[in-house]
Amino acid sequence: MVADFPGKGLINSIINTNPKNGWEQQGNDYFYYQHGEKQTGWKHIKDGSLVSKEENGNWYYFEKNGKMHTGWLYSKDGQEVSKETPGGNWYYFSKEKESGFEIGEMVRASDGYLSFKTEIDGKYYSFNAEGKCIDPD
Known part of the structure; x- marks a missing residue:
């Protein structure tokens, strides 16, 4: 705007x-913005965005470039998140809308545990209330 x-x-x-x-959505990737700023790290979305269950909100993880993470996420003490981190905790974020989970949503149940094992890439896994895989191997 130019004004005289x-x-x-x-x-x-x-x-x-x-x-x-x-x-x-930018191509095949999803990004979350607040006040025009691309968000990174852990974000708790309270407005119900992309939520199909009766929960008030869900946890999502955004990579350093702001891209919503899907698939396995390895974390050690909640610090420096990387797929290559040996040991640490395992988390799974839905890659597709299926089994009641939205794209990028941390897999967990409202009571804290899934009543069934979730099949991911041909293997079955269970998750606790924090979304941590309790049987990763």
Whole structure:
């Protein structure tokens, strides 16, 4: 926006009056924005975005570039998350909308445990209330 105010000269500025908020799909990837800023790390989405169950919100993890993580996530003490981290905890984030889970949603049940094992890539796994895989091997 360029404005000419008498006696003050030209003012040149850009004002974003409609910052991005919420989910945005870019190609095959999903990103979450708050106040126009791409979010990274752990985010608890309380508004029910992408929630199909009766829970108030779900946990999602966003990589350093803001991309929503899907698949296995390895974490050691909640620090520095990487697929290559040896040991640590295992978490699984749904890659597709199936079995009541949304894309990118941490797999867990409302009572803290799944009443059945979840098949992922031909193997069966169970998860606790925090989404940690309790039988990763």
